[in-house]
Amino acid sequence: MSTKQPRQELIAFASWLRRQRRARRISQNALAEKLGVSKSAVSEYEAGARRPRLESLRKMVDPLETPLEQIEALLPSEDAETSRLPGSYVGWTPVATASSTSAAITRPALLFLGPNGEIEGIDDLDEAEQTSVRRSIATFRERRAARGGGSASGGGAGARATG
Amino acid sequence: MLQAVERALALRADLGVVGIATEAQIERAIEGAGLEWWDEAPLEGRVYGFLFDGVVYVRRGVTPGTRLVVKAHELGHALLGHDAGAFTAVHGGIPVSRHEQDAHAFAFAALLGPPAATGTGITRQIQAGGRADLPVGFLFTSGSVLLALR
Numbered sequence: 459m460s461t462k463q464p465r466q467e468l469i470a471f472a473s474w475l476r477r478q479r480r481a482r483r484i485s486q487n488a489l490a491e492k493l494g495v496s497k498s499a500v501s502e503y504e505a506g507a508r509r510p511r512l513e514s515l516r517k518m519v520d521p522l523e524t525p526l527e528q529i530e531a532l533l534p535s536e537d538a539e540t541s542r543l544p545g546s547y548v549g550w551t552p553v554a555t556a557s558s559t560s561a562a563i564t565r566p567a568l569l570f571l572g573p574n575g576e577i578e579g580i581d582d583l584d585e586a587e588q589t590s591v592r593r594s595i596a597t598f599r600e601r602r603a604a605r606g607g608g609s610a611s612g613g614g615a616g617a618r619a620t621g
Numbered sequence: 622m623l624q625a626v627e628r629a630l631a632l633r634a635d636l637g638v639v640g641i642a643t644e645a646q647i648e649r650a651i652e653g654a655g656l657e658w659w660d661e662a663p664l665e666g667r668v669y670g671f672l673f674d675g676v677v678y679v680r681r682g683v684t685p686g687t688r689l690v691v692k693a694h695e696l697g698h699a700l701l702g703h704d705a706g707a708f709t710a711v712h713g714g715i716p717v718s719r720h721e722q723d724a725h726a727f728a729f730a731a732l733l734g735p736p737a738a739t740g741t742g743i744t745r746q747i748q749a750g751g752r753a754d755l756p757v758g759f760l761f762t763s764g765s766v767l768l769a770l771r
Contacts, residue, residue: 470765477740477768532765587666594662594678 464506471532472506478522479504493517509533625723626767628700629730641753642732644689650731651677651696658692672698686754690728694759697727722766729763736767743768 464472479489486504490497493514502508519526636646651658657676664670664680670691671678677695679688703720730736733750737743747760
Protein backbone atom coordinates (compact mmCIF):
# COMPACT_ATOMS: atom_id res chain seq x y z
CA MET A 459 0.00 0.00 0.00
CA SER A 460 1.36 3.35 -1.00
CA THR A 461 1.84 5.95 1.69
CA LYS A 462 2.23 8.84 -0.74
CA GLN A 463 -0.59 11.28 -1.19
CA PRO A 464 -2.77 10.80 -4.29
CA ARG A 465 -2.51 13.51 -6.91
CA GLN A 466 -5.79 14.87 -8.22
CA GLU A 467 -4.68 14.73 -11.84
CA LEU A 468 -3.80 11.05 -11.57
CA ILE A 469 -6.94 9.78 -9.87
CA ALA A 470 -8.86 8.95 -13.02
CA PHE A 471 -5.94 6.98 -14.44
CA ALA A 472 -5.35 5.24 -11.13
CA SER A 473 -8.93 4.10 -10.86
CA TRP A 474 -8.94 2.90 -14.45
CA LEU A 475 -5.72 0.95 -13.98
CA ARG A 476 -6.98 -0.77 -10.84
CA ARG A 477 -10.25 -1.77 -12.50
CA GLN A 478 -8.57 -3.02 -15.65
CA ARG A 479 -6.00 -5.08 -13.77
CA ARG A 480 -8.60 -6.66 -11.50
CA ALA A 481 -10.96 -7.35 -14.40
CA ARG A 482 -8.20 -9.39 -16.01
CA ARG A 483 -7.30 -11.10 -12.75
CA ILE A 484 -3.75 -9.86 -12.89
CA SER A 485 -2.00 -9.43 -9.55
CA GLN A 486 0.01 -6.31 -8.78
CA ASN A 487 3.10 -8.50 -8.70
CA ALA A 488 2.36 -9.93 -12.14
CA LEU A 489 1.68 -6.53 -13.63
CA ALA A 490 4.85 -5.16 -12.07
CA GLU A 491 6.80 -7.95 -13.69
CA LYS A 492 5.30 -7.19 -17.11
CA LEU A 493 6.09 -3.52 -16.73
CA GLY A 494 9.56 -4.08 -15.36
CA VAL A 495 8.86 -2.09 -12.23
CA SER A 496 8.48 -2.91 -8.54
CA LYS A 497 5.19 -3.95 -6.98
CA SER A 498 5.27 -0.79 -4.88
CA ALA A 499 5.43 1.25 -8.08
CA VAL A 500 2.25 -0.41 -9.36
CA SER A 501 0.66 0.19 -5.98
CA GLU A 502 1.53 3.86 -6.26
CA TYR A 503 0.17 4.04 -9.81
CA GLU A 504 -3.14 2.63 -8.55
CA ALA A 505 -3.18 5.04 -5.66
CA GLY A 506 -2.71 8.01 -7.96
CA ALA A 507 0.50 8.81 -6.12
CA ARG A 508 2.87 8.32 -9.02
CA ARG A 509 2.76 8.79 -12.77
CA PRO A 510 4.09 5.87 -14.83
CA ARG A 511 6.85 6.59 -17.30
CA LEU A 512 6.04 6.37 -20.99
CA GLU A 513 7.98 3.11 -21.21
CA SER A 514 5.69 1.58 -18.58
CA LEU A 515 2.60 2.88 -20.34
CA ARG A 516 3.73 1.18 -23.52
CA LYS A 517 4.12 -2.09 -21.64
CA MET A 518 0.53 -1.81 -20.35
CA VAL A 519 -0.90 -2.02 -23.87
CA ASP A 520 -0.80 -5.81 -24.20
CA PRO A 521 -1.75 -7.00 -20.71
CA LEU A 522 -4.55 -4.44 -20.40
CA GLU A 523 -5.61 -4.76 -24.03
CA THR A 524 -5.87 -1.03 -24.45
CA PRO A 525 -4.28 1.15 -27.13
CA LEU A 526 -1.53 3.43 -25.89
CA GLU A 527 -3.44 6.45 -27.12
CA GLN A 528 -6.34 5.66 -24.82
CA ILE A 529 -4.08 5.05 -21.86
CA GLU A 530 -2.29 8.33 -22.41
CA ALA A 531 -5.61 10.12 -22.76
CA LEU A 532 -6.32 9.29 -19.13
CA LEU A 533 -3.26 11.19 -18.03
CA PRO A 534 -2.21 14.81 -18.21
CA SER A 535 0.80 15.25 -20.44
CA GLU A 536 4.11 15.25 -18.67
CA ASP A 537 4.55 18.93 -19.26
CA ALA A 538 1.17 19.72 -17.73
CA GLU A 539 1.40 22.72 -15.55
CA THR A 540 -0.91 24.58 -13.30
CA SER A 541 -1.68 28.07 -14.39
CA ARG A 542 -3.70 30.57 -12.48
CA LEU A 543 -4.86 33.29 -14.79
CA PRO A 544 -7.22 36.16 -14.17
CA GLY A 545 -9.70 35.01 -16.74
CA SER A 546 -13.43 34.63 -16.65
CA TYR A 547 -13.89 31.92 -19.18
CA VAL A 548 -13.73 28.24 -19.46
CA GLY A 549 -14.60 25.97 -22.33
CA TRP A 550 -14.24 22.44 -23.49
CA THR A 551 -13.53 20.77 -26.76
CA PRO A 552 -14.64 17.22 -27.32
CA VAL A 553 -12.40 15.41 -29.74
CA ALA A 554 -12.68 11.76 -30.61
CA THR A 555 -9.15 10.45 -30.51
CA ALA A 556 -9.64 6.72 -30.46
CA SER A 557 -10.12 4.51 -33.46
CA SER A 558 -13.44 3.11 -32.31
CA THR A 559 -16.49 5.19 -31.59
CA SER A 560 -17.18 3.48 -28.30
CA ALA A 561 -13.76 4.39 -26.97
CA ALA A 562 -13.74 8.01 -28.06
CA ILE A 563 -12.21 10.25 -25.46
CA THR A 564 -12.79 13.88 -24.80
CA ARG A 565 -9.65 15.95 -24.80
CA PRO A 566 -10.36 19.24 -23.14
CA ALA A 567 -8.60 22.42 -23.96
CA LEU A 568 -9.12 25.48 -21.88
CA LEU A 569 -9.02 29.10 -22.79
CA PHE A 570 -8.62 32.05 -20.54
CA LEU A 571 -10.15 35.33 -21.47
CA GLY A 572 -9.64 38.54 -19.64
CA PRO A 573 -12.51 40.67 -18.42
CA ASN A 574 -12.64 42.58 -21.69
CA GLY A 575 -12.53 39.55 -23.88
CA GLU A 576 -8.81 39.54 -24.51
CA ILE A 577 -7.32 36.10 -24.68
CA GLU A 578 -4.69 35.95 -21.99
CA GLY A 579 -3.66 32.40 -22.31
CA ILE A 580 -4.65 29.51 -24.44
CA ASP A 581 -3.95 25.90 -24.00
CA ASP A 582 -3.60 23.69 -26.99
CA LEU A 583 -5.54 25.74 -29.52
CA ASP A 584 -4.19 26.66 -32.90
CA GLU A 585 -4.50 30.09 -34.46
CA ALA A 586 -7.68 29.28 -36.38
CA GLU A 587 -9.39 28.07 -33.21
CA GLN A 588 -8.31 31.15 -31.28
CA THR A 589 -9.57 33.37 -34.07
CA SER A 590 -12.91 31.59 -34.12
CA VAL A 591 -13.37 32.26 -30.41
CA ARG A 592 -12.63 35.95 -30.83
CA ARG A 593 -14.90 36.13 -33.86
CA SER A 594 -17.72 34.44 -31.99
CA ILE A 595 -17.61 36.93 -29.17
CA ALA A 596 -17.37 39.90 -31.52
CA THR A 597 -20.18 38.67 -33.75
CA PHE A 598 -22.51 37.98 -30.86
CA ARG A 599 -21.87 41.41 -29.40
CA GLU A 600 -22.51 43.08 -32.73
CA ARG A 601 -25.80 41.25 -33.13
CA ARG A 602 -26.87 41.96 -29.60
CA ALA A 603 -26.13 45.64 -30.06
CA ALA A 604 -28.09 45.61 -33.30
CA ARG A 605 -31.03 44.11 -31.46
CA GLY A 606 -31.24 47.12 -29.25
CA GLY A 607 -28.61 48.54 -27.04
CA GLY A 608 -26.74 45.53 -25.85
CA SER A 609 -29.49 44.22 -23.67
CA ALA A 610 -29.30 40.59 -22.86
CA SER A 611 -33.07 40.48 -22.74
CA GLY A 612 -34.69 38.01 -25.01
CA GLY A 613 -32.74 35.34 -23.26
CA GLY A 614 -31.47 32.35 -25.01
CA ALA A 615 -34.29 32.19 -27.49
CA GLY A 616 -33.49 35.70 -28.64
CA ALA A 617 -29.85 34.90 -28.89
CA ARG A 618 -30.53 31.76 -30.84
CA ALA A 619 -32.74 33.61 -33.30
CA THR A 620 -29.87 35.86 -34.27
CA GLY A 621 -27.85 33.02 -35.70
CA MET B 622 -17.63 17.02 -6.98
CA LEU B 623 -20.43 16.03 -4.68
CA GLN B 624 -21.62 19.61 -4.63
CA ALA B 625 -21.73 19.65 -8.43
CA VAL B 626 -23.86 16.51 -8.53
CA GLU B 627 -26.15 17.76 -5.78
CA ARG B 628 -26.60 21.06 -7.60
CA ALA B 629 -27.47 19.24 -10.80
CA LEU B 630 -29.98 16.99 -9.07
CA ALA B 631 -31.60 19.98 -7.42
CA LEU B 632 -31.90 21.58 -10.83
CA ARG B 633 -33.56 18.46 -12.24
CA ALA B 634 -36.03 18.55 -9.38
CA ASP B 635 -36.76 22.23 -9.98
CA LEU B 636 -37.33 21.61 -13.67
CA GLY B 637 -39.34 18.46 -13.12
CA VAL B 638 -37.01 16.43 -15.30
CA VAL B 639 -37.82 12.77 -15.70
CA GLY B 640 -35.37 10.62 -17.63
CA ILE B 641 -32.88 12.40 -19.86
CA ALA B 642 -33.19 16.18 -19.74
CA THR B 643 -34.28 17.89 -22.92
CA GLU B 644 -32.66 20.86 -24.57
CA ALA B 645 -35.70 22.98 -23.76
CA GLN B 646 -35.35 22.18 -20.07
CA ILE B 647 -31.65 23.04 -20.03
CA GLU B 648 -32.36 26.26 -21.91
CA ARG B 649 -34.98 27.14 -19.33
CA ALA B 650 -32.35 26.64 -16.65
CA ILE B 651 -29.88 28.83 -18.54
CA GLU B 652 -32.43 31.60 -18.69
CA GLY B 653 -33.24 31.06 -15.04
CA ALA B 654 -29.59 31.61 -14.23
CA GLY B 655 -29.70 34.96 -16.01
CA LEU B 656 -27.62 33.78 -18.93
CA GLU B 657 -28.07 33.88 -22.66
CA TRP B 658 -27.04 31.30 -25.18
CA TRP B 659 -26.10 31.49 -28.81
CA ASP B 660 -26.26 28.37 -30.95
CA GLU B 661 -24.62 29.86 -34.00
CA ALA B 662 -21.12 30.67 -32.79
CA PRO B 663 -18.69 30.39 -35.73
CA LEU B 664 -16.30 28.21 -33.79
CA GLU B 665 -13.77 26.05 -35.54
CA GLY B 666 -11.49 23.13 -34.95
CA ARG B 667 -11.85 21.52 -31.57
CA VAL B 668 -13.79 24.29 -29.89
CA TYR B 669 -17.42 23.39 -29.41
CA GLY B 670 -18.53 25.86 -26.80
CA PHE B 671 -17.62 28.19 -24.03
CA LEU B 672 -19.06 30.48 -21.38
CA PHE B 673 -18.10 34.09 -21.44
CA ASP B 674 -19.62 37.29 -20.11
CA GLY B 675 -22.97 35.71 -19.29
CA VAL B 676 -23.34 34.02 -22.65
CA VAL B 677 -23.10 30.32 -23.45
CA TYR B 678 -21.58 30.11 -26.90
CA VAL B 679 -22.40 26.93 -28.80
CA ARG B 680 -20.82 26.01 -32.09
CA ARG B 681 -23.15 26.23 -35.04
CA GLY B 682 -24.06 23.09 -36.92
CA VAL B 683 -23.32 20.62 -34.15
CA THR B 684 -25.60 17.69 -33.42
CA PRO B 685 -28.48 18.24 -30.99
CA GLY B 686 -26.74 15.94 -28.52
CA THR B 687 -23.53 17.94 -28.56
CA ARG B 688 -25.49 21.17 -28.27
CA LEU B 689 -27.29 19.82 -25.24
CA VAL B 690 -24.09 18.70 -23.54
CA VAL B 691 -22.26 21.96 -24.20
CA LYS B 692 -25.16 23.92 -22.72
CA ALA B 693 -25.37 21.70 -19.65
CA HIS B 694 -21.61 21.80 -19.12
CA GLU B 695 -21.36 25.57 -19.39
CA LEU B 696 -24.46 26.03 -17.25
CA GLY B 697 -22.63 23.97 -14.66
CA HIS B 698 -19.71 26.38 -14.69
CA ALA B 699 -22.09 29.28 -14.16
CA LEU B 700 -24.14 27.68 -11.37
CA LEU B 701 -21.04 26.43 -9.61
CA GLY B 702 -19.52 29.90 -9.61
CA HIS B 703 -16.66 29.16 -11.98
CA ASP B 704 -17.05 32.31 -13.98
CA ALA B 705 -15.25 34.65 -11.68
CA GLY B 706 -12.15 32.84 -10.60
CA ALA B 707 -8.93 31.40 -11.82
CA PHE B 708 -8.66 28.12 -13.59
CA THR B 709 -6.21 25.31 -13.92
CA ALA B 710 -4.71 24.63 -17.31
CA VAL B 711 -4.65 21.10 -18.57
CA HIS B 712 -2.95 19.47 -21.47
CA GLY B 713 -5.10 16.67 -22.79
CA GLY B 714 -6.69 13.68 -21.18
CA ILE B 715 -9.47 13.61 -18.68
CA PRO B 716 -9.98 17.06 -17.22
CA VAL B 717 -7.34 17.78 -14.61
CA SER B 718 -8.96 20.98 -13.54
CA ARG B 719 -11.32 20.55 -10.65
CA HIS B 720 -13.64 23.03 -12.30
CA GLU B 721 -13.75 21.01 -15.50
CA GLN B 722 -14.36 17.79 -13.62
CA ASP B 723 -17.15 19.46 -11.68
CA ALA B 724 -18.74 20.87 -14.83
CA HIS B 725 -18.63 17.45 -16.45
CA ALA B 726 -20.09 15.82 -13.34
CA PHE B 727 -22.78 18.49 -13.25
CA ALA B 728 -23.68 17.94 -16.89
CA PHE B 729 -23.77 14.17 -16.48
CA ALA B 730 -26.07 14.35 -13.45
CA ALA B 731 -28.22 17.14 -14.90
CA LEU B 732 -28.79 15.24 -18.12
CA LEU B 733 -28.87 11.64 -16.95
CA GLY B 734 -29.87 11.77 -13.30
CA PRO B 735 -28.05 10.55 -10.18
CA PRO B 736 -24.75 8.87 -11.10
CA ALA B 737 -24.88 5.15 -10.39
CA ALA B 738 -22.74 3.84 -7.55
CA THR B 739 -21.15 1.05 -9.56
CA GLY B 740 -19.21 0.74 -12.76
CA THR B 741 -21.96 -1.39 -14.23
CA GLY B 742 -24.54 1.21 -13.36
CA ILE B 743 -22.49 4.02 -14.87
CA THR B 744 -22.03 1.92 -17.99
CA ARG B 745 -25.79 1.56 -18.31
CA GLN B 746 -26.16 5.32 -17.97
CA ILE B 747 -23.50 5.85 -20.64
CA GLN B 748 -25.39 3.47 -22.92
CA ALA B 749 -28.64 5.33 -22.27
CA GLY B 750 -26.92 8.60 -23.10
CA GLY B 751 -25.54 7.07 -26.27
CA ARG B 752 -29.01 6.01 -27.33
CA ALA B 753 -30.09 9.62 -26.85
CA ASP B 754 -27.24 10.72 -29.16
CA LEU B 755 -25.23 12.44 -26.47
CA PRO B 756 -21.55 12.63 -27.51
CA VAL B 757 -19.75 9.47 -26.55
CA GLY B 758 -16.60 11.39 -25.65
CA PHE B 759 -18.48 13.34 -23.02
CA LEU B 760 -20.22 10.25 -21.67
CA PHE B 761 -17.01 8.27 -21.24
CA THR B 762 -15.07 11.15 -19.78
CA SER B 763 -17.67 12.28 -17.29
CA GLY B 764 -18.50 8.69 -16.40
CA SER B 765 -14.82 8.00 -15.76
CA VAL B 766 -14.50 11.06 -13.59
CA LEU B 767 -17.52 10.03 -11.53
CA LEU B 768 -16.27 6.48 -11.20
CA ALA B 769 -12.82 7.60 -10.18
CA LEU B 770 -14.13 9.86 -7.48
CA ARG B 771 -17.04 7.82 -6.21
